[in-house]
Amino acid sequence: MSIVVTEPVPRPGILDIAAYVPGKEHAPGVARVFKLSANETPLGASPKAIEAFKAAASHLEIYPDGLATELREAIGAVHGLNTANILCGNGSDELLGLLCHVYLGVGDEAVITEHGFLVYKIQIMGAGAKPVVAKEKDATVDVDAILAAVTEKTKLVFIANPGNPTGTYVPVSEIRRLHAGLPKNVILVLDAAYAEYVRRNDYEAGLELVATSRNVVMTRTFSKAYGLAALRIGWMYAPTAIIDAMNRVRGPFNMNAPAIAAGASAVRDQAFIEKAVEHNTLWLDKLTHAFEAIGLRVTPSVTNFLLIHFPDVDGKRAEEADAFLTSRGYILRAVKGYGFPNALRMTVGTEEANRGVIETLGEFMGRTA
Ligand SMILES: *Cc1c(COP(=O)(O)O)cnc(C)c1O
Numbered sequence: 001m002s003i004v005v006t007e008p009v010p011r012p013g014i015l016d017i018a019a020y021v022p023g024k025e026h027a028p029g030v031a032r033v034f035k036l037s038a039n040e041t042p043l044g045a046s047p048k049a050i051e052a053f054k055a056a057a058s059h060l061e062i063y064p065d066g067l068a069t070e071l072r073e074a075i076g077a078v079h080g081l082n083t084a085n086i087l088c089g090n091g092s093d094e095l096l097g098l099l100c101h102v103y104l105g106v107g108d109e110a111v112i113t114e115h116g117f118l119v120y121k122i123q124i125m126g127a128g129a130k131p132v133v134a135k136e137k138d139a140t141v142d143v144d145a146i147l148a149a150v151t152e153k154t155k156l157v158f159i160a161n162p163g164n165p166t167g168t169y170v171p172v173s174e175i176r177r178l179h180a181g182l183p184k185n186v187i188l189v190l191d192a193a194y195a196e197y198v199r200r201n202d203y204e205a206g207l208e209l210v211a212t213s214r215n216v217v218m219t220r221t222f223s224k225a226y227g228l229a230a231l232r233i234g235w236m237y238a239p240t241a242i243i244d245a246m247n248r249v250r251g252p253f254n255m256n257a258p259a260i261a262a263g264a265s266a267v268r269d270q271a272f273i274e275k276a277v278e279h280n281t282l283w284l285d286k287l288t289h290a291f292e293a294i295g296l297r298v299t300p301s302v303t304n305f306l307l308i309h310f311p312d313v314d315g316k317r318a319e320e321a322d323a324f325l326t327s328r329g330y331i332l333r334a335v336k337g338y339g340f341p342n343a344l345r346m347t348v349g350t351e352e353a354n355r356g357v358i359e360t361l362g363e364f365m366g367r368t369a
Contacts, residue, residue, distance in 0.1 A: 011128065012128070013125055013128055014125075014126065016125060017122055017125045017126065018122075018337075019122075020118055020119065020122055021337065022038065023035075023037030023038045023331070023333040023334075024037060024326075024331055025037070025331065026331075027326045027327070027328075027329050027330075027331055030326075030327065030328070030329040031329070032329050033329045033331060034329055034330050034331065034349055034350075034352075034353040034356065034357075035331050036330060036331060036332055036333075036346050036347040036348075036349050036353060036357070037331045037332055037333040037345075037347065038229070038333070038347065039164065039194075039224055039303075039304055039305050039347045040223075040224070040227070040229050040347065041224065041225060041226075041227040041276055041304065042279075042347075042348070042349045042350040042353065043227060043275070043276050043279060043350075044227050045226060045227035045228050045262070045266060046226070046227070046265065046266050046269040046272040046273075047272075048265040048266070048268070048269045048272075049226070049227075049228060049262040049263070049265045049266035049269065050262070051265070052258075052261040052262045052264065052265035053231070053258045053261060053262040055261065056257050056258040056260075056261040056262070057258065059257065060257070062257065063253055063257075064253050064255055064256055064257035064260055065255075065257075065260060066252045066253050068088040068255040068260050069083075070260055070261070070264045071088055071233070071235075071255065071259075071260045071263045071264045071267075072086045072087075072088060072235075073264075074263070074264035074265075074267045074268055075088075075235055075263075075267055077268075078267050078268065078270065079207065079237075081207070081237055084240055084243070085210070085211075085237055085238060085239065085240060085243065086235055086236070086237055086243075087235065087236045087238065087243045087246060087247070087250075088233065088234065088235045088236075088254075088255050088260075088263075089233075089234040089235065089236065089250075089254060089255070090232045090233075090234070090251075090254050090255060090256075090259075091221065091223060091232040091233065091234045092191065092193060092219040092220065092221040092223075092234030092235070092236070093119055093232075093234065094232075094234065094250075094254060095219050095234050095235075095236045095246075096119055096120060096123055096158075096189070096191070096219065097119075097123045097126070098246045098249065098250055099123075099156060099187070099189060099217070099246070100123040100124055100126065100127040100129070100156070101123075101126075101127055101249055102245050102246055102248075102249060103155050103156055103187060103245075104124060104127040104128070104129035104155055104156060105127065105128055105129065106128040106129070107129075107153065108127075108128075108129040108130070108153055108154075108155045109129060109130045109131075109132050109151060109153040109154045109155070110124045110129055110130070110131055110132070110154065110155060110156040110157070110158065111131075111132050111133075111134055111146055111149045111150060111154055111156070111157045111158070112124070112131050112132070112133055112134070112158050113133065113134050113135075113136050113141050113142075113145075113146065113158075113159060113163075114133055114134065114135050114136040114339055115136055115139060115163060115165065115166050115338050115339050115340070116133075116158060116159070116160060116163070117158075117160045117163075117164050117191065118337065118338070120158040124156070124158075129155070130153075132149050132151075132154070133149070134146040134148070134149040136163075136166070138168075139163070139166040139168055139299050139307065140163070140166065140168040140169075140170065141159050141161065141163060141168075141170045143170070143174050143175075143177055143178045143181075146159070146178060147178065147181045147182070150181075150182065150183070150186065152183075154183075154186050155185070155186060155187065156186065156187050156189055157178075157182065157186060157187070157188050157189065158189045158191065159178075159188075159189070159190060159191065160191040160192075160193065160194075161175065161190055161191070161192060161203075161205075161206075162192075162194045162195075162197075162198060162203075162301075162302050162303045164193065164194070164303070164305070165305070165307055165333065165335045165338050165340065165343075165345040166299055166301075166307055167299055167300070167301030167302060167303045167305055167306060167307055168299060168300065168301070168302070169198060169200065169203055169302050171200075171202035171203060172202060172203060172204040172209075173202065175190065175204070175206065175209065176209065179209060179213065179215075179216060182215070184214070184215060185215070186215060187215050187216070187217060187242070188209075188213075188215060188216045188217070189217055189219065190205065190206035190209070190210075190216065190217070190218045190219070191218075191219050192205035192206060192218055192219065192220055193219070193220065193221045193223070193224055194224060194225075194302075194303040194304065195220065196224070196225035196226075196273055196276075196277060197224075197225060197277055197280055197281075197302065197303050197304050198302045198303070199277075199281055199302070200302055203302070205218055205220070206218035206237070207237060210237050210238060210239070213239070214239050214241065215239075216238075216239075217236055217237065217238035217239075217242060218236065218237045218238070219234060219235070219236045220234065220235050220236075220237070221233070221234045221235075222234070222263050222266060222267075224304060225273055225276050225277065225280075225304070226263075226266045226267070226273065227266075227276070228259075228262060228263065228266060231256075231258065231259040231262055231263070232259060233255070233259050233262075233263040279348075280304045280348050283348045283349075283351070283354050284301060284303075284304070284306070284348055286354070287306055287346070287348065287354055287357075287358065288300075288301070288306065290358040290362075291306070291308055291358070291361065293367075294358075294361060294362045294365045294367040294368070295311070295365055295367060296308050296309065296310065296311075296361065296365065297309040304347060304348045305345050305346060305347045305348065306345070306346050306348070307335070307340065307343050307344075307345050308332075308343060308344050308345070308346060308361075309340075309342060309343045310342050310343065310344070312342060316364075316365065317342055318334065318340075318341070318342045318343050318344050319334070320364075321344060321361065321364055322334055322344055324360065324363075324364045325344075325357065325360055325361070325364075328356070328360050329356075330353070330356060330357050330360055332344040332345060332346045332347075332357075333345040333346075333347075
């Protein structure tokens with residue numbers, strides 16, 4: 001007996017995936033909008049990167065360098081890394097997807113954490129594998145919970161350090177303990193999308209651990225501190241065996257030429273990044289204190305965003321705050337899908353935007369900071 005299938009059917013599991021929903025961008029009817037929902041920098045990109053992007057516009061008929069050599073060399077020079085251990089991607093999202101594509105299949109498992117970045121789960125399921133969720137503690141990755149979630153089916157462990165949307169981080173000693181407890185065939189993926197912003201002595205993005213192990217990779221992005229989200233530039237620092245495997249399946253021209261040129265100029269302009277981080281550090285502190293002063297709880301953040309928790313009181317919940325802020329043109333990120341039904345994530349903005357949110361939330365809470 002044969003079943004007649006009358007339409008194309010995706011592989012099993014694909015239709016179980018909930019598609020990624022980006023933060024909202026619009027506030028209907030409001031003239032001036034401050035988008036603080038996607039962790040973009042308020043300071044734009046380095047003028048040198050913009051110049052390089054414009055110059056690349058005069059040769060759009062030429063295929064890009066499939067090895068993104070200029071970009072990999074610039075990253076290698078700035079971070080002191082061998083270019084053979086650097087792989088660039090169309091956003092770090094592409095690299096996270098490629099890791100799943102190459103290392104996971106049906107029957108495999110990958111460990112993610114309770115409030116982890118949703119892209120991991122989507123890509124794990126896209127590869128036909130099973131995401132296994134490890135609980136976090138105080139909105140912070142819990143190494144013991146991750147180790148307890150590892151089975152002989154585990155192939156990948158994903159952690160964002162610092163985390164999104166939590167803004168918290170795990171010290172390098174804990175990352176080392178996690179790595180020491182993992183079987184040698186399990187890849188530890190350290191997603192360090194916000195590493196540029198962290199100012200803590202006990203934090204490391206993962207460079208040393210990658211250099212001294214065969215099963216650790218670190219991913220980075222130009223979408224946040226570098227202000228190049230529109231161009232989609234990510235990179236991975238990894239052992240050559242892992243890069244070799246991923247190079248076999250990635251698109252041969254996955255990085256476009258303007259992105260390669262702009263990215264290389266951006267990473268060489270570290271003075272620009274220092275200024276961006278300085279602005280962020282200042283406002284992270286000011287915003288945290290201002291929100292606490294009006295009776296809101298803020299998860300301590302080392303990133304360019306804050307997780308703001310609202311009272312469990314009618315009229316004062318996150319959903320209501322979200323509507324109130326949006327009506328004034330301040331767009332924050334609802335984080336229900338990340339396990340925080342009564343919180344909003346706010347990206348650090350310009351001084352004007354930050355002051356506006358402080359004032360608007362003060363009004364919402366009936367208190368002034
Ligand atoms: C923003 C972000 C990224 C970056 O993604 P791109 O594809 O490089 O824009 C990766 N991981 C986390 C946790 C993020 O928040």
